[in-house]
Each structure stands twice: as C-alpha cells, then as structure tokens.
C-alpha cells in the first residue's frame with residue numbers, strides 16, 4: 001500500500017548549521033581549586049580562550065600569541081539567562097515546526113559544562129525543552145483556524161542501547177527505518193501533554209530514569225544521551241475540504257559528556273561505557289568532519305552508532321539544526337574547552353537541506369478511491 005506521506009519542496013532550502021556557544025559561570029569548587037577564568041565572551045559573538053600554561057608575567061605574553069579566538073552564531077556567558085539562550089537559539093524554530101519542518105537542537109560539551117542545565121534547567125529556571133513546548137502550546141491556542149496534535153517521546157541512548165525514559169519498564173528498544181529512510185524507535189511511548197507544568201513534571205521524572213554513574217570527573221555525571229522528540233501534526237479546521245496534514249518534528253538532545261574516557265580514570269564497566277559514549281560521539285564527530293569537508297560532503301557513515309542513526313536527518317538531511325556547545329570558564333578545564341571550541345568551530349561548515357513534510361490528503365484519497373472503484377468493478381465482474 002502506498003505510504004500516506006509525501007514531501008513538497010515549499011520553503012526551506014540549504015541551510016548552515018547554527019552553532020552557539022555557552023560559557024557557564026565559574027563554579028565554587030573551581031575557584032576553591034585555584035582556577036581562574038580562562039574563557040570569556042567578547043563582542044561580536046567572539047570567545048577568547050587563554051592558554052593557562054602561559055606565564056602571565058612573561059613579556060612574550062604581550063603579543064598574545066597563545067590567545068585563541070573563535071566566533072559563533074551566538075555566544076552566551078554567565079550573565080545570560082535561560083530565556084536569552086532559548087530566544088536566540090530555539091524560538092525561531094517553533095513556527096517552522098508548526099508548519100511542517102523538522103528541527104533539532106543539541107547540547108554538546110564535557111561533563112559539568114552545563115548541557116542539562118541548558119536543555120532541562122530547573123523549576124525556577126526552565127531550560128529549552130520546557131520553553132519550547134510552552135511556545136508550541138501558545139501557538140496552538142492562538143492559531144484557532146488550525147487543528148494541532150502534539151505528542152512527545154523521551155529516550156536515552158546508554159551503552160548503545162535505547163531506553164524509553166517515559167516507560168522504563170519497556171526494556172531496550174530497536175531502531176527501524178521506514179521506506180523513506182526516516183529512522184524511528186520501534187515501540188517508544190508517545191504521550192500528549194497539555195500544559196508546561198505537565199511537561200516539566202514528565203521530563204524531570206524521565207531524567208531521574210537516566211542512567212547516572214559517579215565518575216572521578218563529576219559525582220553525578222550523566223553517561224547517557226537523552227533525546228526529547230516532539231511531533232506536531234497540523235491541518236486547517238475547515239469542514240468538508242480535503243486538506244493536507246503537515247508533520248513537524250523537533251528533537252531536543254542532551255548529549256553525554258564529550259570528555260575522553262581517559263580523563264575520568266575509568267576502569268572496568270565504566271571503561272565500556274566510555275568506549276560506547278566515545279563510539280556515539282566519535283561517530284557524531286566523524287559525521288561532522290565528513291559533512292563539513294570543504295570540498296563538499298563525502299560518504300557519511302551514519303550507521304556507526306545509534307546516536308548518528310537517530311540524528312541522521314538532523315545532521316545531513318531534512319532539518320534545521322542548532323548546536324549549543326558548552327564550556328566551563330575555568331583555567332583547569334582548558335584542554336576540554338579547547339577541544340569543544342575546535343569541534344564546534346568545525347560544525348559551522350555543515351549544511352542541511354530543509355523540506356516541509358506534507359501529506360496531501362486529497363491526492364491520497366483520490367488514489368484510494370480509484371483503487372476501491374477498481375476493486376468494486378472486479379468484484380462485480382466475478
């Protein structure tokens with residue numbers, strides 16, 4: 001049977017990945033450990049990173065040869081609020097999702113740099129997930145001539161295994177690819193929510209289900225990737241008119257720490273986790289490298305990890321994508337900050353092709369009517 005989904009090329013087009021950088025405030029224990037601020041935001045969305053191995057009294061320091069500068073689409077520091085981050089990275093994607101485009105925001109960076117704070121946040125300072133859903137609900141209420149249906153699923157990838165964070169008893173889930181090459185999680189629960197409070201409650205509960213293991217790097221480090229998938233279906237509220245249904249998808253991704261396993265003195269079981277985290281993040285890095293190749297994208301191996309299979313569209317396909325890289329300002333985190341800045345800098349060259357997802361109901365009903373009348377004729381002839 002024909003698939004009830006076709007794609008039109010209305011709007012969209014080739015778009016560069018938007019890359020944002022967030023520097024969190026210095027943490028108390030970083031100050032106690034003798035760290036000083038080594039990364040800071042300057043004008044024009046520029047970030048400056050100072051190499052702490054430089055002797056500040058060294059006369060050579062005057063030429064600032066070891067000072068590295070990076071420029072991103074937007075840059076946030078400790079003075080920026082959760083609202084600032086949401087408004088400048090994700091808000092712009094909401095009308096796209098409600099009109100049938102795909103969008104992805106992913107938080108990247110080492111453990112403790114602020115990824116979960118940005119994506120989930122707290123009750124008082126809600127992060128991108130809650131603010132985005134809030135705006136989606138608002139748009140639904142204001143746009144009364146359209147009928148919307150919003151569903152959500154929340155999952156984690158841990159050791160290359162997928163778990164449903166909203167229904168953890170369902171065991172490990174598998175990825176399936178449909179005829180159009182779109183990757184879905186088989187058996188994942190899709191829930192509806194009506195209010196922001198309901199969403200926050202669900203996400204906080206889901207987050208408690210995330211696999212968390214203490215490591216030397218951070219006592220509550222999250223070793224899993226968490227992905228919130230929001231699906232918005234929309235059609236006009238006009239009776240007796242054949243209409244199209246538009247489906248927009250928003251992926252909000254809180255990645256596991258990007259630090260290398262060696263840094264966390266991992267051993268045994270933790271080492272396996274490190275290897276798997278590296279496998280997913282390594283695959284992500286490889287995809288980013290291949291996609292951002294100056295001579296145009298080469299062969300992109302999405303199949304190397306669950307994360308890249310799920311994010312296939314977000315990276316190289318039909319999606320508007322924003323990456324928010326996170327760093328600590330502390331001098332003791334210099335190596336990780338430099339790695340993150342280099343990685344994020346490379347991601348700026350990625351381009352995606354964005355199309356609207358439209359199901360032309362009139363066209364498909366006409367097709368099915370033809371099939372039905374042909375079948376009827378056949379039966380009559382028997």
Ligand code: ADP
Nearest residue numbers: 024025109110111112113114115116117118222
């Ligand atoms: P990650 O998810 O990257 O491992 P977290 O989001 O858990 O890091 O952040 C580590 C700690 O720093 C948490 O206690 C968090 O509340 C705090 N934090 C992170 N970013 C900010 C920020 N922008 N403002 C205030 N506190 C922050």
Ligand code: MG
Nearest residue numbers: 115116117222
């Ligand atoms: Mg986290």
